[in-house]
Amino acid sequence: MAADSAHHIVIVGAGFGGLEVARYLAGTNVRITVIDGRNHHLFQPLLYQVATASLATSEIAWPIRSLLRRYSNVTTLLAKVVGVNSQDQMVLLEDSTTIAFDTLVLATGARHAYFGHDEWEPFAPGLKTIEDATAIRRRILSAFERAERATDAGERSKLLTFVIIGGGPTGVELAGTIAELARETLRNDFRNFNTQDSRVVLVEAGSRLLPGFREALSDYARRTLVQLGVEVRLGQPVSQCTADGVVIDGQQLPAATILWAAGVAASPAAEWLHVPADRAGRILVAPDLTVPGHPNIFAIGDTAHVEMPDGKLVPGIAPAAKQEGRYVAETIKARLEGEKVRPPFRYSDAGSLATIGKRAAVVDFGWIKFTGRLAWWLWGFAHIYFLIGLRHRLAVALSWLWIYFTGQRSARLITQGSADSREKANQSHIPPTRP
């Protein structure tokens, strides 16, 4: 273990970026404290599969302290950070205690954002945490359950309408999986309606799906979703979300389940430091990822606004956060070894992947792009490869192979319903049934 006098690095947030910093520096002569408000690291790229009953929560989450246990110079704390005192170099925790740092890395991630419509949140939940995913799973499965008991045709049709707002990878993945859930997994499970009558509507304000990919891939994604039975509505902004449904392009669409995949905002790290941020709250970092005016404070991942040489933003995806974490760790190490100047951070685009249901995907490596079943298998192997540890890889592979060959999903649990006000609101809309 490093001496108590060793340089103390505090990392706030154990997502992809924060963990990368901790692991790279774990072997060196520093003290590291990792602080996270949750006890687990989450593999967010597969979170939508928990929300759609394909994977169990524990298959995509790892206890942070277990991931870091073999590094004796790393301490993990489960605590909520509420501020930074940059003058005295201290992190402020929720219980009013403080933790002093020599170097601070802010890797606090993002939450979904409603761009001035926070009142939509109870009706259109987003997907960022394990709790979000189980709440969305509960809503989707409960809508089918309530449809089985509904007697009014209009009410049933509303219960069987699923609206996903936002045509990025998460929206596309949710829409494709919910369509498969309705048409395949649940096909024989209900007596009072046909699950094929479910409507899955994917709404995107922009002119195409997957705006981060090339246009040909956007078009392929749209066609594949339509084949799965998804209604894709492009160029149609949503102007209202209520307990009754959504208003799309001026038209009311009754829907009991609305999911938000349209935008994220950074955690309040910029406010902690009173430094400039972009519209989504990301800190406008220097080329070496330090916070301007605070050379010993770094921001990475969804907390940082990082531009590429062509002016485009480094995307908010796991590989980018990891690269930034690695760069910051190298910078800290170089500084401790006396180096003063470092080349600026350069993002290396390893390509983009998105999946559409269980048989198609799009892959864009820049130099090559492809679609279809091969892309799906590549997507699957890539994600299993990036899971941590053999245990999780085996479990996820088993779950996927099972769904692939049987169409059945094993995580169809409705749990923890009491705290969800929206469902209660909806439930009162159901007329008495089966008299």
Added chain:
Amino acid sequence: MAADSAHHIVIVGAGFGGLEVARYLAGTNVRITVIDGRNHHLFQPLLYQVATASLATSEIAWPIRSLLRRYSNVTTLLAKVVGVNSQDQMVLLEDSTTIAFDTLVLATGARHAYFGHDEWEPFAPGLKTIEDATAIRRRILSAFERAERATDAGERSKLLTFVIIGGGPTGVELAGTIAELARETLRNDFRNFNTQDSRVVLVEAGSRLLPGFREALSDYARRTLVQLGVEVRLGQPVSQCTADGVVIDGQQLPAATILWAAGVAASPAAEWLHVPADRAGRILVAPDLTVPGHPNIFAIGDTAHVEMPDGKLVPGIAPAAKQEGRYVAETIKARLEGEKVRPPFRYSDAGSLATIGKRAAVVDFGWIKFTGRLAWWLWGFAHIYFLIGLRHRLAVALSWLWIYFTGQRSARLITQGSADSREKANQSHIPPTRP
């Protein structure tokens, strides 16, 4: 599908007993409606493994309608039953709707009971549902997390003390697994204390553990638990449970985590029908498992008080509920075929099993009893055999083999904390740390 005019059997509760009735009668010319307040059938014998982070929730739960989907004459409803109108032969649901029946089977199960000390529940939660299990898991894991941040030695020792009240199979299994969690799984995960200093205390008011087993096995269980580091306190009743800990035999024991495995009470089915029940609320059924005075209403499983010829009670375990369900289904079928007289229900004891940590168990088949590693493997195979479907068997086998060979548990998730008042109460007891 059976005609709408067919005999309508309503089954309330899709536990082991209720499911058995539905499956046996599914092929016959009747209409069946299964009503449960939850969407999943739960394999309760392994629930303690979810509470101790060994298994994922979805590994021991199945969507009820998925289990019954291939039977076209069975309808599954997710609904909460709040009463029975036996005069008009109707079941009353929470939303004031009713469902008419020709034959009713009450298989509503049990909740944990505090025998006149309901005020203990917030401090000593019991284990009956998936939510109970994730709440207990959260408490156990949070206690270790808070211990890592505690500075006061007394506070830390309280956080690292786990008291289990009740020396039946659930209490023995919880105590053994928590001891292994502390001593093996978490051994290298903390920096500010040694997890070997955790205290696991199993308290039983009676004179021996596992009172349903033979005395030699009780003694073996006690010795094995002591070897695992559990303090076993026999003949010591608990007289108080508070946020500070428990009072055992007049002595205060500070403990942040108290778990209740001491008793259950039946659901209020007896009250619905205004019929006599035993002290634990179980209906005193006739020898053919009908409710006295209601020849077309049956009660089975934990809802029924059934005596064996020797005057002993049929135990509240899964095989007993299944046998009762099978007997009731045969009786209903015989009646529809015109038979009037049926032999009374006879319980066939297939033996008892309980496990003590991950390397020992006790098995009592009546004609043979044995203990140790062989018993553990038998216990494991038996439970995997009784899981439904290859998917769950593979998943649970993988989880167990992983724990067996690595000591690591994959379901160490702290989730859904906000609703738990006890934890908040405890958190305010922690003094500020790391100044």
